[in-house]
Amino acid sequence: MIRFEHVGFAYTKERGKILDDLSFTIEKGESVGIIGPNGAGKSTLLKLMVGLIFPQEGSIMIDSESVGKKNLAKIRQKIGYVFQDSDTQLFMPTVEADIGFGPKNYGLSTEEVKKRVEEALIKTGTQDLRSLSVLELSGGQKKLVSLATVLSLEPEVLLFDEPTIALDPKNRRRFIELFRELSGTKIIVTHDLDLILDTCSRTILLDEGKIVCDDETEKILYDQKLLEENGLELPLMIEGVKRRIDYENSVH
């Protein structure tokens, strides 16, 4: 369970609050989409969850642990964060070494590290890439390997920052299938509303650092007025359906 209680955060005083009095709870096993226009505070929210930054106001609880400097290792073992830019996430000489980097750091035995690497490779379908250099991978492959590096830590919560950015339709579909297969709590921050519609049962709409709406995904993403008031647009999928209905009405 993840609980935000009256969380406020500002990078600098001059820039003002990025997040203001934010409170919500995400239960174990939920798939939640966090949406909002640029600068709404979505990525900041993820960074707060893993303790890359700390709130100036309020508190963040992961299960019964409050996110703080003292228990960061414990928190980070529970939460896996898949970066938006895979190039900054992958830095070891080979795919295999990169996936094993996390488990090794947590002091697991060589056999356990090997086992975890193998499982992560199988889960993401990247077994054939194991001995390749990260530089030899395509954008889609890099994204899958980034996910494998996180899965090898067997986290209870998975955070995704714009996971489908720069993915072609085939890889995007593959990612969605993989996402659905993964167990545990999953949180996606994205502008890709169609992805949210495909994968998340609950959506939190943020604007100017505040929660505008927190409800079932369909309720939020089918509400054109609500989306447009907050700098967003209907998902392309729904837009397409609407156009088709309009077209059929005009024909008949």
Next chain:
Amino acid sequence: MDKWTEARRSLQMMETSGEESLYRKIHPLAKFLTTILFLVLVTSCARDHLDVVLAMGVWLYAYALIGGLSAGQCFRKMWGLFALLFFVGIANPILDRVPALTVGHVVISRGMIAFVSLFLKGALALLSAYFLAVTTGMNGILSALLKLKVPVLLINVIYLIYRYLGLMIQEASDVWTAYRLRAPGQKGIHFSVWGSLVGSMMIRSMDKAEKVYQSMELRGYKPEETFAGEEKWNKESTVYLLICVPSLCLFRFLPVFSLIGSIFTGR
């Protein structure tokens, strides 16, 4: 693969290129100490003692041969550094023309001997560091440093610089491509934009460096644990040290070439 990607790839693959070597099983600390000893012994050679430097070269050649390491690969990858070494001592033969010895009808000056000696010393130092890198890997070297009680902060800095170099090359490649696309027909980068290009590259690089560090932190990076090293000191490492240290001292302090010569000449 363009030259930038190739550079990044060679950098990343360097630490895995010596996996087949006989020395891979040796404990990192043993290899690190041997390399340090080699460096000390080579750099302490007097500049006119070319025979001693050559003897050290023979030792390193034998070391590479036994361990299945390729010096040619090192020359190919680091030719720029070897070229730089060439220019370091180039002034010696010009400034110091006092005759030192005559081979046949050729008079060799003291400056020429000093130049060759400087170049060889530098080349041997580079080669030995390269052999250490390919047979031990960055993690192994840092675990050896940790065992030698080098401050964690320093280990952190070395590791981050190493991991970050690849991204720096990528950034440089992106900036270079962006520049070329908007400056067709130009050879190189015009000096008037050097400042702004380097500046923007620095800012972009810093941003990426921070993200790399965050990624490492999120996956439990802690120098004390990451480089704790699971390799235990083994018999092979003891044998390795027992062979390397005395043989190195032998090549450095005894006139090896004269001794070999006396065997053949009987004098």
